[in-house]
Amino acid sequence: MVIPSIDDVFAAAKRIDGAVHRTPILTSSTLNDRFGREVFFKCENFQKIGAFKARGALNAVLNLDAVSIDLVTHSSGNHGAALAWAARRTNRAAYIICPSNASRFKRDAIVRYGGTLVDCGPDIVQRETALQGFLQQRKAAFIPPYDHEDIIAGQGTATLELLEDKPQITELWVPIGGGGLASGAIIAAAERCRVIGCEPELARDAHDSLERGARLPALPPSSIADGLLSSLGDLTFDILHRAKTTVHLVEEDEMRTAMALIWQTLKIVIEPSSAVPVAAALKYGSSNSEPIGILLSGGNYMPTGYE
Template sequence: MTTTEAVASAPPDRNAIRAAEAVIRPHVRRTPVVEVAAADFGLDGAPFSFKLEFMQHSGTFKARGAFANLLIRPGAARGVVAASGGNHGAAVAYAAHKLGIKAHIYVPRISSQAKINRILQYGAEIVIGGDSYIDAYNASHAFAAEHGLLEVHAYDMFETLCGQGTVGLEWLEQAPGLDTLLVAVGGGGLIGGIAAAAAGRVRLIGVEPENAPTLHNAIEAGRPVDVPVSGVAADSLGARRIGSLSFSLSGFIDRSVLVTDEAIIAAQKTIWDVLRVAVEPGGAAALAAVLSGRYVPAPGEKVGVLLCGANTTAVKFD
């Protein structure tokens, strides 16, 4: 994120997320949680709790934040604009389609064809807005200002965090007794929302690609800072800077661990082998932390792993 992007002044708390949950509940799925033995992954220890959020409408958790924006904020009926690496755009396009609202989605050239196809499937107008996310954001911001349309930020907006935080509320209700949640981090809307929802109830670990360490570098610097972005998960975890709202909640995040592209790809293959699910790289990042040894659970530690997205074409692993 850059200073050209608008942010709300304060992050949500658990009460705000509960209020958003009541609003969006008729429009989103309560995604399942499954318990998988650690031995299935060649590990020792307690079973893992997997939250299958890739089964959400539009293929990722982002439908929650999209509906929260369109249903809570005024002005959506005139039309909405979003910039996205793909998943946020698909979510806004889906929510707008279901609510009968025109959506304009700006994407960078790095967006995968699978995600572009998702956006088109929901009837949105799609615009290639430059080489990077920030290029797409700046183009979308100018378009929204010119036409008086509602902007829906991918991660640094109060209502976005409220929607994403409902993942945490659901998960802790479905799997009480968890000690730790592993959550992939891009711009921070997901982990920020979960941090607000789960504050003080569970240990929260962010997982980021080494090639996009937005939260990790912000924690080291004591403030959000720009980072270079590349790698296999750049279209979903490739924000240049952690969102200000999410960073303000980083006191509820135990730490960030970094994983390699090779570890992410290996986790994709393992998820397919064990669960027969094809997730996108960003969706596999959280498990990559455990499989690569970047996060080692303590004996008996009950760990939850969020599988957050599956907007990918069919993958041939061998």
């Protein structure tokens, strides 16, 4: 695998232009006061399928050599919905290997966008075993959730847009699960701003891997931030490690508080994974007054009682 360049991010932006949204950037004077600085929220919760994943999935599909081949991936939700959406746009079938305990809301979205669910166990080993079994029985192109140059370049287009619109940003706070979004942000930022990773305390493998200098497996999944339970891939670890990326950790209650804060002030719904960088910036943000960006990665969340 090859680390994508800034040129790959620009190529991805051109490739997916018109198919994905250029998502809005929101601000709030109330939140500026709370953070002690100007904060720009890049709202990928308004993206196609409700998350940034549409960018990378479509870029990868459009860059395939084979025109008619079916697609397969493993996903607990947003990447699966994104691949199903991208497959439907290009007249392909998409098979999503999905943990049977994944959010019903996200599983339903995969089906709604035209994907076919293939059940598997909850951990990454069971996902990958199910994937290999599927590929032995059916010819299909595997589109990884995060550890692929086309996925990373596609995810980087969100940061590219943010810095085009708000070049004064000095820091960009992003959630880290498998690392595709953060890796794309680092490449797209091209040292114009510092990219800070954010992770749940209960899924801290990226933090520990980068601190130790070696990729560690994910902890047993237990965080409400279900989109951040994957471990870093070889490529994403390499990118984050080379960039000497700092990763801050937040507790579950801090995520819940951040979700409520965004709902109350920006009047938008975000999922727990999106709340992680909000909580981290509140907890660890520096006291200087320079503006920052926070990437709200998605909004696929159903509050309790409304399922």
